[in-house]
Amino acid sequence: MTWRVIVGTLSLMVTMIVLGFVAVTEQDRMASFTRAYESRKVEVGGAIFENNCARCHGLDGKGSGLAPALNAQDLFDGSRLAAAGWAGTTEDYVRGTIASGRPRPSAFYADLGYPERMPTWGAQFGGPLRTDQVEALVAYIMNWASDYAGATPQAVPTVVPVGADITVALPAGDAANGETLAKSVGCAACHIDLAGTGAPLIGPAWLPAADPDGKSIGARAEERYQEAGYAGKATSPEQYLFESIVDPNVHIVEGDYKNPDGTSKMPKIYSTSLDQQMVADLIAYLQTIK
Numbered sequence: 540m541t542w543r544v545i546v547g548t549l550s551l552m553v554t555m556i557v558l559g560f561v562a563v564t565e566q567d568r569m570a571s572f573t574r575a576y577e578s579r580k581v582e583v584g585g586a587i588f589e590n591n592c593a594r595c596h597g598l599d600g601k602g603s604g605l606a607p608a609l610n611a612q613d614l615f616d617g618s619r620l621a622a623a624g625w626a627g628t629t630e631d632y633v634r635g636t637i638a639s640g641r642p643r644p645s646a647f648y649a650d651l652g653y654p655e656r657m658p659t660w661g662a663q664f665g666g667p668l669r670t671d672q673v674e675a676l677v678a679y680i681m682n683w684a685s686d687y688a689g690a691t692p693q694a695v696p697t698v699v700p701v702g703a704d705i706t707v708a709l710p711a712g713d714a715a716n717g718e719t720l721a722k723s724v725g726c727a728a729c730h731i732d733l734a735g736t737g738a739p740l741i742g743p744a745w746l747p748a749a750d751p752d753g754k755s756i757g758a759r760a761e762e763r764y765q766e767a768g769y770a771g772k773a774t775s776p777e778q779y780l781f782e783s784i785v786d787p788n789v790h791i792v793e794g795d796y797k798n799p800d801g802t803s804k805m806p807k808i809y810s811t812s813l814d815q816q817m818v819a820d821l822i823a824y825l826q827t828i829k
Contacts, residue, residue: 583672583675587679588676603724609683614633616687640658703810709816709818709822717820720824727745730756755829771790772789784813784818
């Protein structure tokens with residue numbers, strides 16, 4: 540009988556020690572599990588973003604001519620939320636916008652006239668994404684917040700508009716800066732298959748490999764303003780490119796580049812959202828594409 544009491548006592552002591560060890564380490568274990576889970580969620584969200592959101596918001600979330608940036612200070616410093624009259628958290632703002640969409644552009648960027656509207660993505664509102672997929676997207680976007688920690692609210696971005704007068708003398712252009720601009724303001728999203736998906740381009744191809752006649756935008760600019768049927772006012776390749784950027788309805792090239800109302804699919808925002816130097820830089824870059 541005595542040995543049974545001893546064995547039972549020892550077993551109880553061992554059990555208590557094991558349970559005590561588990562209790563002491565449980566918090567760290569759960570924290571580690573949570574970190575791994577959150578990291579995996581961000582990774583999943585990144586894949587969903589690349590497949591569904593990058594076309595409009597940029598591959599790195601830096602925005603385009605189709606939609607504003609999400610990887611941006613104004614989203615995380617409160618500026619954009621204040622302009623929209625949002626009193627909740629940034630995370631809830633992002634979640635609600637993804638799930639239910641936006642029938643009108645963000646008030647912070649209203650003057651830039653983004654042509655696209657944020658569609659509904661959440662399944663509960665008729666969209667294609669499950670709740671867990673929406674949450675993964677939210678986690679991915681919110682992962683950028685740390686880059687803007689401590690930033691003070693910024694003012695609404697403004698520029699001195701270039702206008703639509705293509706006879707205005709522009710400053711000398713910087714082709715390297717123009718290439719950067721082409722990606723940041725959205726040009727490349729419509730004219731170059733950046734993702735390599737092979738999907739139809741929204742606008743005329745810039746690269747000769749994607750053009751039906753094998754000609755680049757630089758080569759096209761040297762010809763189009765002299766072609767029969769040209770409806771614009773350009774008298775040089777530079778003016779043709781200038782006109783195409785700031786007044787795209789003047790001459791719409793052949794192809795599926797019109798809206799149902801007959802207007803160009805090209806955003807009509809650049810005469811007011813770009814300044815002279817930006818346009819000069821874009822033209823310089825386009826003329827290097829041969």
